[in-house]
Amino acid sequence: MINNIFNFINLHNGEEQKDKVLANVTANISFRGSNLWILACAIIIASIGLNVNSTAVIIGAMLISPLMGPIVGAGFALGTYNFSLLKKSFKNLLIATFVSLTVSAIYFYVSPFKDVQSELLARTAPNIYDVLIAFFGGLVGVIAITRVEKGNPIPGVAIATALMPPLCTAGFGLATFNFSYFFGAFYLYTINCFFICIATFFVVKFLQYPSSIIDNKYEKRIRYGITILIIVMIVPSFYLAYNLYNEKKFTKTAEQFVQKEFENNGYTVIYKKINYNSNPRTIDLAFLNKKFTDKEINSFNKMLADNGLAGTRLTIRQNDTDIKSEILSEINKFDSNISEKDITISKLRQELDTYRTSDSTLLKEIEILYPKINNVSYGKIEKFPQTDSAQLMFTLLYSGDGIDQDQLARWLQKRINEKNISIIKTDVK
Structure with a gap:
């Protein structure tokens, strides 16, 4: 029974050959030629989406963005202790980040519309929830990459982890010299990159991809370094989440x-x-x-x-x-x-x-309950007590004899749910 359960949740089921996965990951790291043009176009689309506050446009930009490549590559490099691959991944990620910031800053600088929309504002104050989204989104992404049949999680991961919008928001901060927006958005982007990378590292280690080094000292140093970086990245996000809770x-x-x-x-x-x-x-x-x-x-x-x-x-x-x-x-x-x-x-x-009493049946009920009443008029008027302000009071005017005003007032209080009621008899026949 237990073996069946473990077999049911075993990640090795449906796993692609490790050398093919590594080759595919390595091929998607580089930002040259078409990848760079696709990235620049995606940045402009995302910037326009933030500018006009269009969620659909922003989602479209995230789907066509190739930013995940070098981040996943860095996670695989850490998991296999492949330092040449790690260096290549970081180099390409820096190029992609620089190009994205430059293109978005230029767009927002020349754009006549510089109002801060809700979609843009949402990327300026990351918290612990963004950490969780990035980490679990990264887990889904790398698990999908290591499968024989990739399925459809990859587009969802691109949307959930949201790498493009914070980069564009950081570009907006640079273009408008609003550095609080720049640092907040760039911190969110860094969180997304880092925890996608860490999620990739954990899956690679769990699936036991072959290591490029044998010396255990290097492994310990990398683990200590990753632990320190996780603490450094998480602590500010906890503070921001606590501040959001208080707000x-x-x-x-x-x-x-x-x-x-x-x-x-x-x-x-x-x-x-x-x-x-x-x-x-x-x-x-x-x-x-x-x-x-x-x-x-x-x-x-x-x-x-x-x-x-x-x-x-x-x-x-x-x-x-x-x-x-x-x-x-x-x-x-x-x-x-x-x-x-x-x-x-x-x-x-x-x-x-505030002066209107919109109850079409009230007059008919009064005439049935009090057949001797005549010439009924009612509404809310301002009463000026011995204070500096006025109070609204429901007032009923009528003519006729034999009417118990106290009884009528009590009935009206229940009927129309008004506490202050005034009943006035007039001489109109």
Whole structure:
């Protein structure tokens, strides 16, 4: 039974002859002639995809890219201790990297569109998940290479490990002199290259490819070197993953605070911006018709620490011009053609909805339950208590005698789910 299980998962089943695999890997290392032209074209396609934020175009560029060749070659060279092959692989990888950075930097420099799109931004902050994707993608790739029947994993590996987009993003960083983008994207590219190489090394050792050296001292040195490099590459990615976790946690906590303190109390939020990376962290809000005093704003700021948002400042924008410009700025990120007229119309519609009671059956139910009632009118109006702000109150006007207003108010509270209800009798006949 156990032998059958081991035979079922044995990687040696369906394995290609080792000399043929090595010959194939060696042949795909060089970047000369057609390979170099294909790489340059793939870089331009990927750069255009990042520029116009097209996922399909980026995937197409990754599929035609020949970048995997020298990386897999380096993994095979390490696994077989073939230093001449390792030197050749690194040389060609450096050539490919230099050409890719140069072509993408030139494209983004001459391109009139230099907006940072989401596809580009996603390649500037690698973390531990990128390490896992590169490693397991590399495992799939090298296992497929060592099979007699290659199957279809290779295109999937090219997409999953994503070597092209970070290189193009690094080129964008160079073209726009944004070196934080350059270093973040180039670090992601380095992670992908390194862990594909390490995955290849492990599979080559597991499949027992013949070694080019006999001295065990060299093997130990290589293993120690690989271990040190793995630690050096992984530690920063753990930090970035931890930082990403804290950012997501902060954003979720801030969203919950806004919902609990404002939205659940009936205040319509028309603008919200949560910034984790500022110092202090900020939550910017604007409301449809509610105006807060400085005392109220200070009170909300004091509540932040009790809600897990220590070191955060809450800002409520109440200047109409300021609010309008902020909303337009946010919307223009998605659609640069939107006009100020559209914002005004949207704001008026939202304001109108707060006064509207859209229940076509309510009047019929009132007439059935209270047959003595006449001339019914209802809606939401602003009530001004002894404060500096107004409250919306559902108000019903009627004429007629023998109506129990308290009973009618209690029924309406349940019927339309409104706490503040005012019943007024008029003299209209």
